[in-house]
Amino acid sequence: MQKEYTKHQLALRNGQDRDEIWVAYLGVIYDVTKSRLWRKGNHYEHWAGQDLTEELKDAPHTDYVFDKFDVIGVLKK
Template sequence: MKKITKNQLALYNGQDKPEIYIAFNGLVYDVSSSRLWRNGQHYEHWAGQDLTGELPDAPHNANVFDKFEPVAFLI
């Protein structure tokens, strides 16, 4: 699996590239297929970021990431 930096991740924000990526616990996920991430926004969260610290405030647990294949390691 490839590795991407936080700066590279920021380009996958739903605006600059067609792919929409978010990171969680060191893995980068492609959430482009999710209707909940249209235009790179999911409620008050923005794509192209590491959302690890945001999970405690979310109405779901980490199992939500089971729906998506990781595409990279966040370095």
């Protein structure tokens, strides 16, 4: 079973407040810390520490982009 994190706990992993850089997509939290595209806690107009499910609809790539990142846990409902 995956560990659950609240939206507040996710928000702290924004690359600014802590070293971890996490994002959520479809309720799953991914660690994007190692990605050079997320180095400063943002990727184009998207910010880490939040659920990017709705924002991915406008992205030039599919959700397969998350396959290369480690799953940290799930977003608590």
